Amino acid sequence: MKTTKTILFLIAIGLLSCNSDKTASYESKVPLTKEFLVHQWMLDSLYGSKEFVQDIVYFTPNDKFGRLSHYSESQLIDSSLTFKDNKVFDNGQLKYSIFSLDSNSIILVTTDNKVFHCSRWNEYEQEDIERFIKTNPTKKLLNGNWVLDSSDIIPTRMPSFCNDLYPGTKFAFNPNGTFDIYPKDSTNKCNGYSYRIWENEISVTEYDMIMTLGIVKLSKDKLILKSSYVSNNNGWSEKMMKARQEGYNLYLTRQ
Known part of the structure; x- marks a missing residue:
């Protein structure tokens, strides 16, 4: 039995062994025409890993390839790469090989044989891509820990469990797209x-x-946010009602 398992394991390794161009052996089930590829795809998993992945992959009509993410330090993981047939290149160097699993899913295989699964998502829209590019400097600058210095209304709050926040509260905007609040x-x-x-x-x-x-303002060291979330302990005066409707400022310094 042990010998049989060993043989099966070696067969499996052989099926995934690298060929002469160092890419694992796969074949496309659907022809990789430009019409098929020009689309937005949701990259949702890395084979063999439990890592959370939810990126957007796109192919453009003028042979450009990109990979975008809300959940990384930079929203532009791959930008202005090119593709031809089933290959994606970064300045002439092979980055991914593309294979179709069916009409709605593809895999991207890196040169070191990491395999990413992608599902057909949205039609290709240049505006969607430009939104990531435009907001990327903001995302990169926002990443990090900020300390609340003051607020137009004290205490402030954030639903649902951060009801009374005072100066000294830490706002942690993590590069992976998560946001944590630590009270003073x-x-x-x-x-x-x-x-x-x-x-x-x-x-x-x-x-x-x-x-x-x-x-409202974001620089290397200072951040001003506008919030409309008012602690219930602030009451329901005219001032508080106006703050809930129109918002008020939070002033933070990078930690």
């Missing part, structure tokens, strides 16, 4: 979210609830 003098976060950058806003998600924080 606490090493335990009161809540964690995911976030994305849209124009001059931060779209914050808690389960199925989407909230927004406006970016």
